[in-house]
Amino acid sequence: MTHSGTEHRTNPLKRIHERMFLEYRKGQMGYATIAIIGQSCLGSAAAMVLLMGTLDTAVQMTLLFFVTIFCMAFNGAVLAQLKPLATFNLLIMSVVFNTLVILFHII
Template sequence: MKISRTIHMTNSGRKHKTNKIKSIYNNMLAEFKRGEIGYSTIAILGQSCLGSIAVILLLMNDMPTMIKMVQLFLVTVFCMAFNGAVLAQLKSKITFDLLIATILLSACVIVTNLV
């Protein structure tokens, strides 16, 4: 084998910067996995209440019926998908991702109907 006379460069002076949101997500996912049974129970209650508030505000708002029904469909489907994922005991990552999606969708519907 031929001996190389080049100097090997290392990245010891440079720290790898991780994305803050990804780091927070990974920490929350690890915590969710650790206590999945308890967190799933609390999450079902919380996201169902948040979804109900979104639906009430949606139905109280005066907008075209088609838009109202599409939003109602999305909120209902996302809430049911999370509840089904918990009942089917899907992988923790899928369940956690559905929880985040459901909360974000319900929050967006609430904010858009309050404005």
């Protein structure tokens, strides 16, 4: 309940994000280490699927550029010791983008 007496409703995705972020922040050093390994493997799988695909070369290289940038952005954020929220959001963006690239090329 808020001060006005109305019930405050939040987006379910936002609640999940907040819960996951709180867990990430509690064990940031361990989770960041594991996440670097996991998202780098996912990024390399996305790059492999992209390069094996039959897309136009310009589109293929553009997508490969973004796969590489998202992976490097998270890795750089961890190495630069940016705020936990920034590194967590970069991790989410990298994982989602790379997963979408893989799924669209498998289908």
